[in-house]
Amino acid sequence: MSTTADAIRSADAHSAHTYHPLPVVIATADGAWMTDVEGRRYLDMLAGYSALNFGHGNRRLIDAARAQLERVTLTSRAFHHDRFADFCAELAALCGKEMVLPMNTGAEAVETAVKTARKWGYEVKGVPDGHAKIVVAADNFHGRTTTIVSFSTDHEARDHFGPYTPGFEIVPYGDLTALASAVTENTVAVLLEPIQGEAGVLVPPAGYLRGVRELTRERNVLFIADEIQSGLGRTGKTFACEHEGVVPDVYLLGKALGGGVVPVSAVVADRDVLGIFRPGEHGSTFGGNPLACAVALEVIAMLRTGEYQQRATELGEHLHRELNLMVGGGAVTAVRGRGLWAGVDIDPSRGTGREISEKLMELGVLVKDTHGSTIRIAPPLVISKEDLDWGLDQLRSVLGA
Structure with missing residues (x-):
């Protein structure tokens, strides 16, 4: 040793x-x-x-993984498998939504949400192609891909990785006035962490999330809540947004969804948002694989107990x-x-x-x-x-x- x-x-x-x-x-x-x-x-x-x-x-999660390991671990999305439908249905129900787009890592979920919001903006809202804007908060942490660091204010994560992806506007976290000023007719989404983890566990001012929800609804803009760290029990609620009685248009989930056993992430929304995708427009070889679904199903069952x-x-x-x-x-x-x-x-x-x-x-x-x-x-x-x-x-x- x-x-x-x-x-x-x-x-x-x-x-x-x-x-x-x-x-x-x-x-x-x-x-x-x-x-x-x-x-x-x-x-x-x-x-x-x-x-x-x-x-x-965790014994429940290890047993679920071990049982699935003996059966089948990967089929790719080229075929159906017998855990996929249950996983999507149960996770959608936990979130009070209709559809699930499974991925692997949190950053993949965020990237998927960016694509989702842009496509929704062009095909549903009517934003001119190539002009979609997404408003984000300063001091955010959504991942480290080239697109995500393009709207980061963390110099360690961002510097010397350009050229950067356009289409994002950064406003101060917790500032509803700044957010309202940043939203235009070409804005397709507001992407926020209900609590900013990497920034030092920053809780926004009381009423902020409710204000974001009202503003986005009034302006026909998607509210995307990155609950990858804050969700699935961490804050005392299934989702941190619940502390203000807020339901976003899109949940981004990851981390605890895989129970610390396998990487599992997901974008969860209603059909009028995720229904915009057609075969070939997005995907993942490992996203929604049988092993991931088996573990995540057990996570969902554990959360349902409260x-x-x-x-x-x-x-x-x-x-x-x-x-x-x-x-x-x-x-x-x-x-x-x-x-x-x-x-x-x-x-x-x-x-x-x-x-x-x-x-x-x-x-x-x-x-x-x-x-x-x-x-x-x-x-x-x-x-x-x-x-x-x-x-x-x-x-x-x-x-x-």
């Missing part, structure tokens, strides 16, 4: 340096805990950026109560988020987000930094209150709070 140092050295030598991971090498995991190659255990307080909402090695949403609500209230007690003591300057999801701004005098994350790692807790002195906390929804409290104790220890 390789040591941590050996494994990191080999990775650095043979993989492109597109990530700067913490210096830990995970070998096994169960529930909310991970174990490294040297046998040390860590509490996972990141949950794969919400891909692991149901924990590592158990995970309730856990995220109750434990989330506890998490935010404890984190807010740390504000004002000279260590934590602000806390944001909903449910089991928090962005914690650390006073820069105590260290960068990276430095705080490394200190927590030394104490057996894994989180991830973003944007300077901010750390994100997003444990699996299956975490126990005792383990959550232990993790918070380690944060207090690191901060001296």
